[in-house]
């Protein structure tokens with residue numbers, strides 16, 4: 001099936017495609033959301049501490065249940081802020097956020113050094129009151145699927161970056177939340193593991209659909225995996241393009257339509273400011 005593209009040169013007003021049925025359910029709704037941090041992080045933002053930093057400006061994003069929406073944009077344009085808004089970890093200054101229960105896989109894996117891999121992965125289940133044995137059983141099942149079997153007892157410092165990332169991924173999946181917010185989940189992986197993980201995610205979502213908002217630096221990853229790609233401008237992040245991709249998975253990196261989508265997203269990124 002060919003990939004259809006609808007690139008928008010202008011920011012998406014209201015965020016919803018005009019031809020979208022009004023009554024289509026949404027798992028994630030951000031409507032004209034803006035967010036300014038009152039206190040700049042002086043060292044990162046090159047401005048005096050005390051002056052505010054606007055992270056997001058008038059951003060709208062809708063994800064239907066089971067849809068995978070990728071968000072790409074230059075460093076510092078508010079991508080992590082966007083995910084925290086979806087997960088309810090912070091609120092918008094203006095605009096509307098309405099989302100099904102969402103879990104965040106943060107940019108850093110944040111594994112607990114004193115727990116072994118399987119207990120780290122089972123953490124969300126344990127917090128939800130699941131017994132230790134059952135929580136470990138569920139985590140171990142996913143360990144096997146992700147090539148982590150044999151490392152159940154390893155402590156985080158004994159694992160490679162890619163393995164730690166996969167353990168964090170298992171922990172995220174086991175939260176059971178219908179919406180997964182993944183913040184550069186494959187960023188720390190080598191190219192081969194990255195490709196394997198992308199294929200695994202595609203297969204896992206086919207077996208057990210979830211709504212996914214995937215933040216990535218990697219435009220190719222976005223067009224390979226996503227049903228829709230939102231391109232954000234440099235800070236404050238605004239939506240400068242939205243590409244819709246309809247194609248069966250797995251998609252090939254060299255498929256003409258994938259390459260075309262990649263070029264469009266890169267052009268939008270360049271038009272939207274520094275990367």
Ligand code: ADP
Nearest residue numbers: 037039040041044055075076077078079080081
């Ligand atoms: P991205 O994930 O796209 O790199 P972030 O959402 O992390 O962007 O940050 C967007 C902007 O907001 C950056 O300039 C960042 O330094 C700033 N920022 C993020 N979190 C905070 C915070 N808690 N306090 C102050 N500034 C912040």
Ligand code: MG
Nearest residue numbers: 079080107183
């Ligand atoms: Mg970030």
